[in-house]
Amino acid sequence: MTASGRAVAGVRTFAADVANGFLEVTHSSFALLGLAVAFAAITLLARPDLRQSGEEHLMGWLQSRQPVVVQLEAEPPLGERPIAINPKELPREQAAVAYWLSKKYRVAPEPVAALVNEAYEIGSRTKLDPTLILAIVAIESSFNPFAQSAVGAQGLMQVMTRVHTDKYEDVGGHLAAFNPVANLRVGVKVLQECIARAGSLEGGLRYYVGAANLPSDGGYAAKVLAEHFRLRQVAGGRSASPAAPAATPPVLSTKAPAEAAGVGTPSAALQPAVEKVAMLAGA
Incomplete structure (x- = not known):
């Protein structure tokens, strides 16, 4: 071998x-x-x-080792939401807010009561203060659901409908921008994204009004926070003078799409800043 x-x-x-x-x-x-x-x-x-x-x-x-299933509270269908409610049927806090807004913005208390109730329900689901949501509505449109700006911001929260068409798909399409409840829900989603993107309430408001990259937001955040402070006073049972609405048109949003989503209630540490802004704004 x-x-x-x-x-x-x-x-x-x-x-x-x-x-x-x-x-x-x-x-x-x-x-x-x-x-x-x-x-x-x-x-x-x-x-x-x-x-x-x-x-x-x-x-x-x-x-x-089983995956945790988080049960998210679903939004009630739009068709089930009333367009008007007798404020006397609301909880005391919501009724006080509804009557105060009705008097200040000279709108009927019944449809305002329905919006207040919806804002509280949305706030409960999203962990946002409902009086903050209502403050933005007040500054953006003075509770006119058919408001439209020169750049196309529409409805109660002056959402840029053509920018956020994806968010309107679940609530009936772009014409739902003039449905008060639909506009409120979409506007809150945009607000959540803006706050998450900025990392703070004030920064989120700058994104919301389209002034994130500008030297100034024209006093928009201060106006919203001042109205928020007044509404918190009303909701807490304290008196707050409903000063006459400004003669000038409300600040109109020119929002750009945001990237992040989902945000909780702004920190309580912001309250002193809110009160300070309110005092400076003449609350």
Whole structure:
């Protein structure tokens, strides 16, 4: 046999030995595993207390690894929302806010009451202060659901309809911008994105009015925060003089699409700043 033949034969012999050894080790391992399982089964049958404890631990382990399903509160269909409500049928806080807004902006209390109720429900779902939502409506449109700016901002919250068409798909299309409830819901979604993008309430308001990259927002954030402060006073049962609306048109939004979404209630640490802004604005 040549040298190359002997080398090939040696390699084959080595490979065969390795394979046989692996099979023997595997066979022994499976045998040991089988014995361990049989021993454990006998032990559990003989000790019901151990079996029950093991079952409890196993169930706890499985439950701890199940994905957490978050139940999101669905928005009621638009058709189920009333367009007008007797303010006397609302909770005291909401009724006080509705009457105050009705008097200040010279609009009927019944449709305002429906908007106030909707704002409170949206605020509960989104963790935004409902009086902040209503303050933006007040500054943007003075509660005129058919308001439209020269650049195309529409409805109560002056949403740029052509920019946020995707958000109107779930509420009936772009013409739903003039549906007060639909506009309110879409406007809040835009507001959430703006606050999340900016990282603060004041910054979010600058994004909302389209002034994020401008030297000044023209006093928009101050106006909203001042009205927010007054509405919080009313909601808390304190008196707040409904100063006559400004003769000049409300600031109209020119919002750009935002990237982030979902934001909670602004921090309570902002309250001193809100009060300061309110005082500076003549609250």
